[in-house]
Amino acid sequence: MRGAVFAALAATMGNLLQGWDNATIAGALIYIKREFNLETQPTLEGLIVAMSLIGATVITTFSGPVSDSVGRRPMLIVSSLLYCLGGVVMLWSPNVYVLLLGRLLDGFGVGLAVTLVPVYISETSPPEIRGQLNTLPQFTGSGGMFLSYCMVFGMSLMDAPSWRFMLGVLSIPSLLYFVLTVFYLPESPRWLVSKGKMNEAKKVLQKLRGREDVTGELALLIEGLGTGVDTSIEEYVMGPANDEEATTDKDQIKLYGAEHGQSWIAKPVTGQSTLGMVSRYGSMANQGSMANMMDPLVTLFGSVHEKLPQTGSMRSAIFPNFGSMFNTAADDNGRDENWEVESRGEDTSSDVGHDDSDDNLRSPLLSPHASGVAPPSNGSMLMQSGELVNSTGIGGGWQLAYKKAQDGTGELKRVYLHQEVGMGSMRGSMRGSMRGSVVSLPPSDLLDGQLIQAAGLVSQSTLNIKDFKGESPFEDGNVQPSAAATKGQSWRELLEPGVKRALIVGMGMQILQQFSGINGVLYYTPQILSQAGVDVLLSRLGIGSDSASLLISGLTTLLMLPSIGLAMRLMDISGRRFLLLNTLPVLIGSLIVLVLSNVIEMGTVLHATLSTISVVVYFCCFVMGFGPIPNILCSEIFPTRVRGICIAICSLTFWFGDIIVTYSLPGLLSSIGLAGVFGIYAIVCTISWFFVYMKVPETKGMPLEVISEFFNVGARQAEAEKDM
Incomplete structure (x- = not known):
């Protein structure tokens, strides 16, 4: 078990660098605009930020299939090298075009890390703690943001802050990431099994689990190569x-x-088929209600986790003899x-x-x-x-x-x-x-x-x-997959009912997460808080408006860490679905307060206080649910044979949404203001709650192979019922 935890910690170094980069560009952009006179060029300003996202999108297109071919570990090593190279180029940056090149290389590293780290953790972690370990990327990402904001705030107090140094420092922790991936990161045992490398897979499992006998889990990994038709x-x-x-x-x-x-x-x-009975019960018992629109898969997954009363409950109605x-x-x-x-x-x-x-x-x-x-x-x-x-x-x-x-x-x-x-x-x-x-x-x-x-x-x-x-x-200790199971993935497998249903869930969660506005808000947090008048709160301390907004941003990310810690605790106890359904209403409430505080005329201090509190609440609740869970779900719900391809598709959805939100935010702020922007985010969060309720199943504690089988069985049964 310790081996799996250490491997997860080493892999999430890539997410720490992503958080570091997000916060650094948010602070450095203030000084980049002044040097290159970008105050009147919001398009170029947005491109500097979005170039990293463009790089992440481009590399993500290839990351899934390539990682299925060469492995997860080599791609994470490449990610660390790209982080380092991007930092060096940004440190040099004699003009805005070289800066854009450095941001592009940095984006390549970000794209590989964000796409593959959740996959790697899911494939190496025991089901009982998979949710906790897959929340680590959110924790380390926020930790990287906090450290970066501290650095940028300290430099902002200098007479001549250097944005080149702010961005170039990224190359130093990326070297540590390189050392960890090369010397301490084993290959994913599921990938090794998919390539027929059984001896290597067995050794990795023994190291990750801390025991010699891993025959049962090795057999499970082999069975996961099947399609479950x-x-x-x-x-x-x-x-x-x-x-x-x-x-x-x-x-x-x-x-x-x-x-x-x-x-x-x-x-x-x-x-009788269990899934058919669950699906029929749900539709018959909830006619005319919102629950009638719930995907039968959600009900099926829920039957594993929910403990309902025996008398008069859904459980006894579905299975009168067996509960x-x-x-x-x-x-x-x-x-x-x-x-x-x-x-x-x-x-x-x-x-x-x-x-x-x-x-x-x-x-x-x-x-x-x-x-x-x-x-x-x-x-x-x-x-x-x-x-x-x-x-x-x-x-x-x-x-x-x-x-x-x-x-x-x-x-x-x-x-x-x-x-x-x-x-x-x-x-x-x-x-x-x-x-x-x-x-x-x-x-x-x-x-x-x-x-x-x-x-x-x-x-x-x-x-x-x-x-x-x-x-x-x-009996002879020789566990081998069949030749058909290791022949490699086919794009036609994406058309299987279970995979298609999983893609709907994965892509839906990613696009809704982005259009809830979190990354756009994070990139421009200093400017947003400055427009909200937060500098008033620190003006009496003699701290300038730029430094004040950076300080508040750093404190905001610091407050995120306990929230993520709580989410880690609850992820494998209460579950992913529970956290989403209970944190999204808080997000909506905080966004509504932000809208009202910017629409209603009030004093400057009161306006700044409400805006700051609402942004902090928004961030803290986001990192408990909508932040880590989409990536966790995407790393869990796809079969081993096509996991890399499907993750790449979901990640492309993520990055396209990120580019649109980040690139459009400066224009939206200037046209409809903070109230309009946060009003849009509130509407998206409301839509997200309904999507989660109707389409997103609970996967806590379930082996990846079992999750895939549930999607296969449930999707085929649902399609059969539609044809009736």
Whole structure:
């Protein structure tokens, strides 16, 4: 775990340099305008700022496909070199055109860092802390801004401040970034797996996780190379099976994990697609309401995280016998009735159910003894005190399992299983109804709480095993992907329903984030605060207007850091969606106050105070939600095979929006003033709230491969319903 944290810290040095550059140009622009007489040339002024964004946009066009080809680490090394070269050119800058060249090179470095650092962190981090680590870029970026504002403020107090030195200092920390990327940054294990470099991937995983046995996670990374075209959702009631015991019932299957030990027997139940039931319930129960417009994917993802009351809730309405898709608790009477149906031999299998045999490999799926921990007497077999009790877990309460196809080919199917803590009410009813059930587990052999309910995402395995006959797919320790899984990405994969749906979410979040105005405000914060009259607050201290606005900007970024720290704490607890839905209203409120303070006539001091407080609140809430989360989501929701291409598309959306906002802001300020500008931002933030509510799912704690499968299954089901 320490290895993953250190790798994330090293990678986010690129974001620190981005924040440094953003703040430096905001302060240096005051002096650049005076030297080159740009007061009457707002177009050229905007171009100096936007040139970095143009460079970032150009490099982003190639960054995704190239990083998929050569790796994430080499591209981050190139980013550090471009930062350094850009700083040197800006330090020299004899005229405005050389300055534009330096800004362009600097933009190349920014584009690579902003695009690839979130991808790198997501691909190297455990699911349980992925959100926290992916918030680090926002923290280091704001930290870089604060350090830069301190430097620029100090230089502004000099008799002859040098904007060239302000911009050229960037080359010094970029050298540290270069050293970290070259000597301390391992390659992404997911990229290594995609290229078939299994030995290297295993060594990197062992270093990142701090343990020797990474077979289960390595298998997960291989399975992530699949497209999930044939993925379906199944529900099981599961219990332990003796190794000597043969499974005779056609409805029973055996599931096995990556390690030797106890095998499990599973009974498929509830013969309807879970996603279809969730989607239909949402549309039927919310006719005429805003919730009726919610994407079925949002509801499906929410069923993993939300804990709703059992009686009269969505959960019990969707799954009357089992509660939620991923819950183990159920009504006692309903459970007894369900087991009676099964004991009569009725067909209750799910979509895929019967084409799989129980004659399977022998390796544990959910062994309570794998780590020497006794099974809990009043909790889940998968969890104890909130922690996984064996290493077959792939994060977030999910487990990777396999079963053997029945068609005689010997091919494997993989199953992503999930079960929640809280067997409580289910345990007693199940123990009372065990006798005579089709699971055929001797009651005397059952430990308290060993019968569980789980749901699985089932698809063809991408392991290179054509005719399995042994006891475990990992028996010889040689885990390899199939040739088809490593053939490389195709642009046609972007047309798959799940990828298209993910692109809508990713691109929508990026464009809305930019048109909420944050980067434009940051670039021009000193000038905006100066127009708001903030210099009045510091005039009594003898600080000039330019220095005063820089000081306020520095203090504003300093106040951001605790807010980002709080967001890091909540990102994997409350979740991305929760933070967005609760911070956007605060953004809207602060923007409305800014509009009113600039429309209503009031005293200079009161106007400056309200403007400053509103800007600070805006920034602090932005960095808790709308700042880091779009990049986090974009790094999570795309399949491994096309992640680089999709990230490049979303990043292009980001940079095009950034260019438009930044380049147009000087003209907007001169034409409609601060009130008009912030009024536009308030409208965009309102639209953003509705977009998040209806389209953005919750991904906290879920393995990247599982997130991709959810998008695949949900998007195909939604398209099928539209055709009906």
